[in-house]
Amino acid sequence: MNVSILGTGYVGLTTGACLAFLGHNVTCVDADHEKIAVLERGGVPFYEPHLAELLADAHPNLCFTSEYAEAIPPAQVIFIAVGTPPGKDGAPDLRYLEAAAHGIGKHLTGEFAVVVNKSTVPIGSGNWVGSLVRDKACEKAKGRFAVASNPEFLREGTALHDSLYPDRVVIGADEEQTAEVLYTLYRPILDQTFQAPPYLPRPEELGAVPLISTDLASAELIKYAANAFLALKISYINEVGQLSEKVGADIAQVAKGIGLDARIGTRFLQAGIGWGGSCFGKDTAALIATASEYGLEMPIVKAAREINRRQRDRVVEKLLSELKILKGRTIGLLGLAFKPHTDDLREAPALDIARKLIERGARVKAHDPVAMDRFRKESESNGRLAEVFCCETPEDVAREADALVLVTEWPQYRELDWEPLAQIMHTAIVLDGRHALDRTRLTRAGFRYVGIAC
Numbered sequence: 452m453n454v455s456i457l458g459t460g461y462v463g464l465t466t467g468a469c470l471a472f473l474g475h476n477v478t479c480v481d482a483d484h485e486k487i488a489v490l491e492r493g494g495v496p497f498y499e500p501h502l503a504e505l506l507a508d509a510h511p512n513l514c515f516t517s518e519y520a521e522a523i524p525p526a527q528v529i530f531i532a533v534g535t536p537p538g539k540d541g542a543p544d545l546r547y548l549e550a551a552a553h554g555i556g557k558h559l560t561g562e563f564a565v566v567v568n569k570s571t572v573p574i575g576s577g578n579w580v581g582s583l584v585r586d587k588a589c590e591k592a593k594g595r596f597a598v599a600s601n602p603e604f605l606r607e608g609t610a611l612h613d614s615l616y617p618d619r620v621v622i623g624a625d626e627e628q629t630a631e632v633l634y635t636l637y638r639p640i641l642d643q644t645f646q647a648p649p650y651l652p653r654p655e656e657l658g659a660v661p662l663i664s665t666d667l668a669s670a671e672l673i674k675y676a677a678n679a680f681l682a683l684k685i686s687y688i689n690e691v692g693q694l695s696e697k698v699g700a701d702i703a704q705v706a707k708g709i710g711l712d713a714r715i716g717t718r719f720l721q722a723g724i725g726w727g728g729s730c731f732g733k734d735t736a737a738l739i740a741t742a743s744e745y746g747l748e749m750p751i752v753k754a755a756r757e758i759n760r761r762q763r764d765r766v767v768e769k770l771l772s773e774l775k776i777l778k779g780r781t782i783g784l785l786g787l788a789f790k791p792h793t794d795d796l797r798e799a800p801a802l803d804i805a806r807k808l809i810e811r812g813a814r815v816k817a818h819d820p821v822a823m824d825r826f827r828k829e830s831e832s833n834g835r836l837a838e839v840f841c842c843e844t845p846e847d848v849a850r851e852a853d854a855l856v857l858v859t860e861w862p863q864y865r866e867l868d869w870e871p872l873a874q875i876m877h878t879a880i881v882l883d884g885r886h887a888l889d890r891t892r893l894t895r896a897g898f899r900y901v902g903i904a905c
């Protein structure tokens with residue numbers, strides 16, 4: 452099928468690469484000419500494991516452009532995967548979505564096309580996008596398109612795996628004909644009939660992928676409700692973690708003990724400094740904002756957000772309690788990205804923690820295996836974050852530091868040679884913000900080990 456994808460962020464580019472790999476003709480569109488130039492040269496504008504390889508394999512079926520006039524007329528399916536960043540009052544900023552819908556409308560020719568919302572959009576956006584497209588469409592095209600919702604559940608760092616081998620595919624459409632176009636598009640994924648790329652092997656236990664075919668509003672709500680539930684799980688284990696610390700329990704064992712109940716599940720019960728990233732914060736805020744438009748409160752979701760905010764404060768409180776004075780101290784952060792295997796810094800706990808420490812007079816040094824360049828660029832004009840001293844190696848972070856904080860659980864930090872690090876620090880304290888390090892090993896290496904929730 453001929454597919455066009457508007458927006459080449461994590462969601463748009465991953466979707467484009469996967470659909471092209473499956474054999475569809477895909478055009479990826481972005482208003483940012485520089486990004487398009489990078490993609491045309493075979494580059495990838497952000498870090499995502501295996502994306503460069505998949506784009507190279509899918510190359511014959513892929514093209515990149517900034518022109519809607521090129522991308523929209525031949526497309527049978529048009530995905531909107533533009534950014535919906537958080538706006539005021541928690542409601543997302545929809546200006547890119549609006550521009551995309553208008554751009555589609557202007558260039559529809561009258562051949563039947565399905566416009567698919569892939570961006571996380573507020574509930575009710577399907578109808579809104581439909582009206583925006585219609586406003587700009589010529590008479591011939593007005594009744595010749597339909598809108599569908601196909602929310603994305605990919606995690607950064609495992610985006611391609613999550614897209615090729617999803618737990619489920621959700622398709623929201625108000626007419627059967629529209630949904631059928633998308634079943635055809637996703638058939639190779641639903642039936643798992645494609646040949647898996649060697650670098651992304653198919654999980655052995657995977658059978659056919661379940662399809663949830665529903666109305667527009669339900670599909671839109673599924674996305675928010677799923678992300679809010681995952682955020683709740685993390686905040687729940689972090690709340691239990693606070694109590695666990697007081698009573699001297701082992702939170703990892705507690706999480707395992709409750710998670711092995713199949714009704715609960717073991718995933719997203721990893722205690723630590725809480726969630727970051729572009730989705731959980733934004734989507735929980737948007738859910739609360741939508742509910743309030745209907746006169747509803749969402750006290751559980753609000754509490755999850757509050758607990759997550761507090762986890763970051765706890766890092767500063769713990770350092771204060773260890774060092775007594777933060778002014779003039781040097782704190783080293785291991786990890787800047789909001790989680791391992793990405794260079795994404797959106798809502799990254801490290802940024803918040805660095806800011807709080809600098810405000811209290813500490814000097815902050817930091818290292819990240821892949822996010823350093825992005826951090827340098829983004830922090831340049833970002834208030835006090837510009838004061839963070841970027842280090843080339845974890846050793847440079849440790850040198851003369853009063854404490855190290857493990858903020859992002861990159862595998863290479865687990866494997867560090869801790870003994871020499873303890874020797875070059877001013878005081879050998881490590882705060883394990885992700886419950887990821889081996890306490891016994893660190894203690895043997897000469898560290899005072901401080902945990903979150905332990």
Ligand code: UDX
Nearest residue numbers: 603604605606607719720721725726727728730789790
């Ligand atoms: C998330 C959802 O998982 C995905 O389905 C959705 O479409 C987009 O948002 P992502 O933000 O890429 O994906 O990362 P995810 O792996 O979900 O982690 C989010 C944050 O939660 C990270 O900061 C991570 O460190 C934290 N986390 C995750 C925990 O603190 N504990 C856990 O047990 C799991």
